[in-house]
Amino acid sequence: MERSKILMQLESFISFIDYYLFTISMDFAGGDIVRELENSSIIVTGAAGFLAKIFIEKLLRVQPKVKKIYLLLRAPDNKSGIQRFNSEIVSNDLFRVLKEKYGPTFNTLIAQKVTVVLGEISYENIGIKDTNLLEEMWGEVDVVVNLAATTNFDERYDVSLGINTMGAMHVLNFAKRCARIKLLLHVSTAYVSGETEGVILETPYHMGETLNETPGLDVENEKKIIDEKLQELDDENATEKDVTLAMKDLGIQRARKFGWPNTYVFTKAMGEMLLGSSKGNFPLVIVRPTIITSTYKEPFPGWIEGFRTIDSFAAGYAKGKLTFILGDPNTIIDLIPGDMVVNAMMAAIVTHINQPNDEEGMTIYHVGSSGSNPILYSSIQDYDQRHFAKHPWIDAKGKPVKVGKITVLKTMDRFRSYMAIRYLLPLKVLLH
């Protein structure tokens, strides 16, 4: 089945979940709250990403009097940067409401307000080589929104540390050079707290702090460990594939040593630590969303991009591929629609741009649903079943896929027995 059809089916499914999940939304489409952003210049990193698109669309929709929006994205040259902006951002269906709102003046709005900037946050000056543009931004930018990240859980350690940890630092250094700067809003993840249970406070992680109290975490030392490993691999004439595997393993190994479940959240946590230890009295707000799903309301319900987290589960089930799952049905899964995250980001920006800076602290916001709208693992299965029974997935041959009840395996013991009986035994018989 073509990708767009798959995504349409998913979008309709996710908005169905969201309908049940979220009965309230911070809807401020009226724009009062964003009056503060009139005549402000904002740079958004990771501009071609999922959350960034929702942010950019909303900003242009509710505050067209913003002075300038600089969009930092990765591209080899200006032409491909503009091409990326046109094909991945403004041509995206997400922008259809904005296009309807502005009609023939849409292109003028974009031309007047948006500047595409080529850059890579893993480098100093966030990789911006155009010195004129860099100078312009240092004089213009009021707010920096850092959304660039690698969200691969098992990314190469050197890559992940370069973007999620050192990248955050480079963004702070860039923001510090902006003469008019009012705020750096850094988007992190709620999972910097790893698998901690219960109520998690909006408190910072200090340099060296670990989730399992293992001492010795130090970003400089982590960089040294990476360099030594890369040198060792080079001495052994390791292939690119071997280097990638070794770097992925190293990331997981270092994350687990200090109590984090994967490289992504570990490097994001170290990014927060670096920001906290270097900010001084710089105005910094960290937003930590949980699992982000499709939009709840704005610009329209159900917009999502690609298969991300919970959507892979839905797609697997709908296609009839996912017949069992491992997990406690009473576990609460924290999901939050993308537009609610963006609303929270905007509310945080306008709240903090005019506040005095606090040398000691920084403000952290958890953006999730489990406190006010908890959703059980079992409810997701129920929504899956009800939705796809009514609106079945259409397979490559154009036939609807029938779905049934999913077997839930609550413990590892049950999982092992299930695998042995359903798969291992028949395989052994077959091979005999």
Ligand SMILES: NC(=O)c1ccc[n+]([C@@H]2O[C@H](COP(=O)([O-])OP(=O)(O)OC[C@H]3O[C@@H](n4cnc5c(N)ncnc54)[C@H](OP(=O)(O)O)[C@@H]3O)[C@@H](O)[C@H]2O)c1
């Ligand atoms: N999605 C979620 O469920 C979720 C949940 C909690 C927190 N978050 C956080 O929210 C933020 C945005 O996430 P997302 O879901 O929108 O991720 P995404 O769709 O993967 O977008 C991330 C963007 O960052 C860009 N990027 C990566 N490395 C870069 C670099 N070195 N320099 C410049 N740009 C770079 C990517 O560029 P390319 O397009 O060139 O690859 C991509 O466009 C991240 O900080 C993430 O940790 C996300």
